[in-house]
Amino acid sequence: WVAVLVALGIVFPQPYARAGVHRLLQIYAGRAASVSKAAGMGFPKPFLGTTIVMVAFNLRVAAVAIGPVLPQLSGELGLSKATAGLLTSLPTLCFALFGFLGPELSNRLGLHRTIWVALATNAAGQMVRLLSGQTVVFLVGTVLALAGIGVINVLMPALVKRHFPLRAGTMTAAYSTTQSVAVMMVGLLTAPLAISMGGWQGPFWVWAGAAALA
Numbered sequence: 001w002v003a004v005l006v007a008l009g010i011v012f013p014q015p016y017a018r019a020g021v022h023r024l025l026q027i028y029a030g031r032a033a034s035v036s037k038a039a040g041m042g043f044p045k046p047f048l049g050t051t052i053v054m055v056a057f058n059l060r061v062a063a064v065a066i067g068p069v070l071p072q073l074s075g076e077l078g079l080s081k082a083t084a085g086l087l088t089s090l091p092t093l094c095f096a097l098f099g100f101l102g103p104e105l106s107n108r109l110g111l112h113r114t115i116w117v118a119l120a121t122n123a124a125g126q127m128v129r130l131l132s133g134q135t136v137v138f139l140v141g142t143v144l145a146l147a148g149i150g151v152i153n154v155l156m157p158a159l160v161k162r163h164f165p166l167r168a169g170t171m172t173a174a175y176s177t178t179q180s181v182a183v184m185m186v187g188l189l190t191a192p193l194a195i196s197m198g199g200w201q202g203p204f205w206v207w208a209g210a211a212a213l214a
């Protein structure tokens with residue numbers, strides 16, 4: 001398109017035609033500069049890509065880790081069947097509620113700041129439920145952890161498009177695959193880790209460490 005516009009400016013050298021072509025070229029250059037600025041943000045691409053993948057790994061961990069050790073959790077915390085059912089339904093509720101609030105938070109705080117706050121909330125929630133000895137505290141920690149995940153869920157596509165505007169499809173596939181791998185790992189390893197580490201707290205410490213690392 002740039003070549004076509006330049007050719008038009010040469011073939012039709014009238015002042016008005018040239019002015020119009022020059023204006024279109026300025027618009028094109030401005031859009032290209034905006035994309036380049038949004039993609040760079042001062043960080044190396046490998047660092048940005050690795051960070052996105054690490055964040056994606058933690059987007060299902062806090063939810064999936066509960067199922068394999070739910071009987072042990074119920075016994076130690078004295079969960080009733082109703083409370084255990086509520087605990088397993090919290091991911092869906094929190095993802096829907098806090099995912100709805102994600103764009104508004106991003107508008108107020110900025111995309112990157114919102115994601116960092118959500119990550120910190122996720123890690124803090126996992127720590128709260130690790131240190132809890134009561135049902136209510138465990139539920140509060142779980143809600144905090146899932147709230148952070150719910151916000152990040154809806155902001156990840158925007159983060160990918162901002163930093164990888166020309167490779168959004170590739171990065172989306174990468175972080176989606178990472179989520180699937182994380183779900184598989186947590187589902188397979190949580191129960192064996194709980195047995196080998198002497199309780200459900202052991203694997204929860206491992207997954208909380210992964211969230212803190214991200």
